[in-house]
């Protein structure tokens with residue numbers, strides 16, 4: 326029997342507001358233990374929370390960017406559970422009236438565009454963090470993260486493979502980065518994803534029993550976890566067993582999942598409306614104001630790049646998907662670079678360089694102006710495009726401007742016909758066989774000759790001039 330994998334995700338995103346969700350403490354990562362907390366976020370008795378309007382704005386932004394309806398009258402709820410890093414004994418969250426509902430995100434899959442439903446986006450707060458110091462027989466609690474604003478994005482069970490899951494996460498992250506509400510760093514936990522997975526016989530309409538896998542800290546581990554867990558469930562079913570609904574923990578080192586706890590239902594948490602906070606009433610004006618603040622979204626950008634700038638579909642998608650990449654692209658054009666040239670450098674060579682260095686597009690340090698300057702150096706014939714690649718590498722690694730790199734690396738192109746003429750003569754003299762081939766009509770031999778000249782000049786010869794000189798020399 327063939328099985329189909331069904332995936333739904335719950336994604337927690339830490340919002341990059343200045344202050345926390347319910348108090349004035351700074352919202353920052355990496356500060357000294359317990360330096361960013363107060364009686365409110367530590368949940369001491371007698372304190373009262375006040376909601377951070379900026380966090381509500383950000384949640385609405387996320388909702389609008391993912392085509393959600395905004396709930397006009399929403400409430401916060403208490404989700405009761407005990408945990409050492411949650412001194413209040415409950416998490417302030419939303420169950421009954423999430424702020425955003427019924428949206429979608431379109432993703433590009435191998436078989437075309439696929440729509441992934443967003444069931445809801447709700448607001449909540451993060452908990453503190455347990456620290457287990459090496460070699461000490463105690464654990465410590467750091468409350469800096471307690472009360473950091475979060476949104477939880479819950480999808481419909483619309484994904485069908487690890488690949489779709491990965492692409493969805495990437496697309497969603499790009500949207501969130503584009504609207505600027507979070508830095509979305511999976512390694513630092515500002516974007517955390519729980520994956521619900523079930524399998525069912527292909528063709529079946531009914532959903533199978535699912536498990537929920539936590540602790541995924543990269544796109545790659547999300548993909549691997551989906552593959553592992555779906556295969557494990559098929560094995561259980563094929564072996565005559567039944568999948569147990571439970572929460573699993575993914576171990577990145579072994580690539581396997583293991584049971585964390587049995588799955589709890591919402592009634593286990595004894596949710597009830599938070600009595601200490603006012604209802605959140607969102608009117609038309611508020612939504613309109615947020616809509617105005619939304620930047621151009623990746624999808625709109627893609628269409629503009631394709632239609633107005635003539636960038637091919639795949640390239641346009643890639644450029645528009647990343648906030649940093651599209652910013653560099655647009656600044657380069659503003660600084661005079663031709664769209665196609667700028668796109669080519671960013672997509673082809675740069676992507677490979679980033680991959681080699683395990684860098685994310687967000688980490689590109691050079692500017693669009695620098696890219697435009699690089700393209701101009703090539704257009705003017707100061708450097709060859711081969712040398713251009715070296716310069717781009719230097720820009721990425723050192724952040725130095727292209728003119729400086731050309732100087733430092735000694736890449737100025739040799740466009741001096743006398744200097745090159747000498748080399749050309751020598752190469753033709755040293756290679757009688759290819760020369761004879763060329764004269765007999767094998768024009769392909771030209772590539773051999775220019776290749777030799779490039780080797781001797783360390784890629785610095787002007788290729789157009791080289792061709793001319795070789796053609797002249799070989800006619801003799």
Ligand code: ADP
Nearest residue numbers: 331332333334480481482521522523532533535
């Ligand atoms: P809970 O209330 O336990 O959190 P939800 O119904 O809210 O469960 O669903 C949580 C997530 O699990 C959603 O992303 C949803 O799409 C996904 N999900 C629900 N049922 C299944 C299933 N059978 N297989 C895969 N994913 C599922």
Ligand code: MG
Nearest residue numbers: 335477479591
């Ligand atoms: Mg849930």
Ligand code: ZN
Nearest residue numbers: 348350363366
């Ligand atoms: Zn505080």
